[in-house]
Amino acid sequence: MGTQELIERLNEALGWELRAMNMYAHYAATIQGIHRLQLDPMFNEEATESLAHADTVRRAIVKLGGIPVTERNPHPIVHATDYTVMLERSLETETKAAEVYAGIIKLLDEVGDQEMYDSIEQIYFAELRSLENLRLILA
Numbered sequence: 001m002g003t004q005e006l007i008e009r010l011n012e013a014l015g016w017e018l019r020a021m022n023m024y025a026h027y028a029a030t031i032q033g034i035h036r037l038q039l040d041p042m043f044n045e046e047a048t049e050s051l052a053h054a055d056t057v058r059r060a061i062v063k064l065g066g067i068p069v070t071e072r073n074p075h076p077i078v079h080a081t082d083y084t085v086m087l088e089r090s091l092e093t094e095t096k097a098a099e100v101y102a103g104i105i106k107l108l109d110e111v112g113d114q115e116m117y118d119s120i121e122q123i124y125f126a127e128l129r130s131l132e133n134l135r136l137i138l139a
């Protein structure tokens with residue numbers, strides 16, 4: 001297994017985190033109506049979580065000798081006035097994140113850096129929790 005491949009996958013995850021930060025911050029600021037009471041804090045929390053995840057992933061990339069990306073993943077951030085659309089986009093984002101981290105966990109298993117494995121696994125579990133939460137909100 002090449003360290004290079006791991007760095008690339010971590011950079012892919014970083015790009016998605018940078019995008020998630022922007023998307024959730026946008027939704028937190030723009031949501032209107034009665035759902036703002038619950039969704040502004042929820043989106044804000046997700047934005048903060050993405051910031052923390054990005055930090056962990058960035059440091060892992062540096063530890064491996066790589067250069068962290070500075071640009072977000074280009075997948076469009078859709079502006080919406082309907083909260084359901086915001087939640088669907090959030091679910092899409094969390095699904096993608098969980099997928100990317102699942103792949104990284106597999107690669108990390110072979111590297112043998114337990115600290116890095118644990119920190120990335122924690123992120124992976126957080127993505128799964130967000131995904132399940134969104135799935136239930138949209139059910």
Ligand SMILES: [Fe+2]
Nearest residue numbers: 017050053097
């Ligand atoms: Fe994340």
Ligand SMILES: [Fe+2]
Nearest residue numbers: 094097127130
């Ligand atoms: Fe997430």
